[in-house]
Amino acid sequence: xxxxxxxxxxxxxxxxxxxxxxxxxxxxxxxxxxxxxxxxxxxxxxxxxxxxxxxxxxxxxxxxxxxxxxxxxxxxxxxxxxxxxxxxxxxxxxxxxxxxxxxxxxxxxxxxxxxxxxxxxxxxxxxxxxxxxxxxxxxxxxxxxxxxxxxxxxxxxxxxxxxxxxxxxxxxxxxxxxxxxxxxxxxxxxxxxxxxxxxxxxxxxxxxxxxxxxxxxxxxxxxxxxxxxxxxxxxxxxxxxxxx
Numbered sequence: 565x566x567x568x569x570x571x572x573x574x575x576x577x578x579x580x581x582x583x584x585x586x587x588x589x590x591x592x593x594x595x596x597x598x599x600x601x602x603x604x605x606x607x608x609x610x611x612x613x614x615x616x617x618x619x620x621x622x623x624x625x626x627x628x629x630x631x632x633x634x635x636x637x638x639x640x641x642x643x644x645x646x647x648x649x650x651x652x653x654x655x656x657x658x659x660x661x662x663x664x665x666x667x668x669x670x671x672x673x674x675x676x677x678x679x680x681x682x683x684x685x686x687x688x689x690x691x692x693x694x695x696x697x698x699x700x701x702x703x704x705x706x707x708x709x710x711x712x713x714x715x716x717x718x719x720x721x722x723x724x725x726x727x728x729x730x731x732x733x734x735x736x737x738x739x740x741x742x743x744x745x746x747x748x749x750x751x752x753x754x755x756x757x758x759x760x761x762x763x764x765x766x767x768x769x770x771x772x773x774x775x776x777x778x779x780x781x782x783x784x785x786x787x788x789x790x791x792x793x794x795x796x797x798x799x800x801x802x803x804x805x806x807x808x
Contacts, residue, residue: 572641572785581627581630586631594620594671628660631657638653641787642721646727664707666706667707667710671703674703714771715744715745715750725778729788738777741770742770745769745770
């Protein structure tokens with residue numbers, strides 16, 4: 565039987581892989597390409613960073629795949645707390661990973677159109693650029709939709725962490741708050757875009773803190789172990805049982 569601490573550290577390694585590859589694809593490559601409302605500059609960026617975009621697409625596929633295995637590992641670690649919540653966590657992560665992978669197709673197809681791998685001579689330069697913009701826009705809004713599940717999976721994870729006794733209760737609370745913040749960010753981006761841009765940096769801070777804290781705790785500590793001296797003290801203070 566693998567110990568809970570070992571399982572937690574495996575989950576920490578997987579979380580680190582998700583963070584590295586996801587951060588590279590979505591926080592480094594993507595901002596270098598997408599210019600909202602500007603097809604010409606978006607196409608120019610795609611052409612200037614074509615190899616980087618290809619690597620970014622592969623990185624997105626890797627992080628989404630590993631995310632599912634991360635959720636399965638955390639399920640194994642925490643299913644004893646509440647099987648339904650642990651199952652919901654895996655299902656939400658799997659849906660989010662599927663949407664993320666589908667979004668990568670839009671980015672890759674946008675690159676293919678921009679580089680001429682798809683013959684669109686009949687569209688002309690303006691029409692071809694417009695199609696590239698449409699594809700990259702689809703990826704942009706698809707990522708916003710995926711963020712629903714980036715947030716929702718943190719809610720059962722936070723609940724399980726809170727109830728397990730293996731993690732600080734504050735970590736469980738911050739995970740749940742972080743999940744709610746993802747949803748606020750998504751709703752603001754769709755419903756009131758200007759306000760959404762203004763609050764994005766503030767709203768995304770709690771989930772970033774929650775996930776970095778979780779990652780660090782899993783890697784460094786694993787799970788909180790009962791103090792053997794506390795158990796000994798409790799055993800010593802327990803009333804003696806006199807056999808009849």
